[in-house]
Structures are given as structure tokens and as C-alpha cells.
Amino acid sequence: MRTEATFSVDFVMRKKESDPHRGYIYARITVDGDIKELSLKEEVSSESWIPGSECLKGRAAEVQKINNYIEDVRSKIRQKYRELQDSGKRMSADLVKQA
Incomplete structure (x- = not known):
């Protein structure tokens, strides 16, 4: 019986040490x-x-651009995961990241 790997993509913001209001x-x-x-x-x-x-609030053009970028990255990571899964390789987070 083949078991599927658990997989998730989340987005986080890490604050800068020099400026806690930016990240x-x-x-x-x-x-x-x-x-x-x-x-x-x-x-x-x-x-x-x-x-x-996992997005920015607001309606400014820059905010919308970043939110769209986040969704593009999310879909590309999921697509690479599916491609690797279809190839039958042993899955790892590092392998997905490198792809």
C-alpha cells in the first residue's frame, strides 16, 4: 500500500531586527x-x-502586486510538488525547494 506524503505551503513574515515594523x-x-x-x-x-x-491587507497597487506574487509562488510550488510526485521520487521539503 502506497502512502502519500503530507505536504503544505504556508507564507510567514519574519520581522527585521533593525526595524520591527518591517519584515x-x-x-x-x-x-x-x-x-x-x-x-x-x-x-x-x-x-x-x-x-x-497569509497576505497583505489593503487595496493599493503595490499590495495587490505582492498578494498576486504570493499566490503565483504558492501555485508554482504546488505544481512542482505534483511533478515530483508523478515522477515517483522520494519526497522531501528540500527536493521541492530545489525544484
């Missing part, structure tokens, strides 16, 4: 409890980050 967005890839993070290299205001929704 960077990271994609957190989890496969079978193994966690890897990938920086999106997007600096945002910590007040506008919504952790539950």
Missing part, C-alpha cells in the same frame, strides 16, 4: 514534517500582514 515574506514548505523556507525577497510593513490569510 520579509517567506514561503514555508513542509513535507512529512520536514520544513524548508524560501525567501520571496519582499519587504513589507508588519502592520499590513495578515497571518491567518
Whole structure:
């Protein structure tokens, strides 16, 4: 019987040490409890980050651009995971991150 790997993609914001009101967005890839993070290299205001929704609040063009980028990254990571899964390779968070 083949068991499927657990997989999730979450986005988190890590505050800067030099400025606690600003932070960077990271994609957190989890496969079978193994966690890897990938920086999106997007600096945002910590007040506008919504952790539950994993996006920024607001209607400004820059906010919409970053939110769309987050969704693009999420779909690309899921697509790479499916491709790796279809190839039959043993899954790991590092393998998904590298893909």
C-alpha cells in the first residue's frame, strides 16, 4: 500500500531586527514534517500582514502586486510538488525547494 506524503505551503513574515515594523515574506514548505523556507525577497510593513490569510491587507497597487506574487509562488510550488510526485521520487521539503 502506497502512502502519500503530507505536504503544505504556508507564507510567514519574519520581522527585521533593525526595524520591527518591517519584515520579509517567506514561503514555508513542509513535507512529512520536514520544513524548508524560501525567501520571496519582499519587504513589507508588519502592520499590513495578515497571518491567518497569509497576505497583505489593503487595496493599493503595490499590495495587490505582492498578494498576486504570493499566490503565483504558492501555485508554482504546488505544481512542482505534483511533478515530483508523478515522477515517483522520494519526497522531501528540500527536493521541492530545489525544484
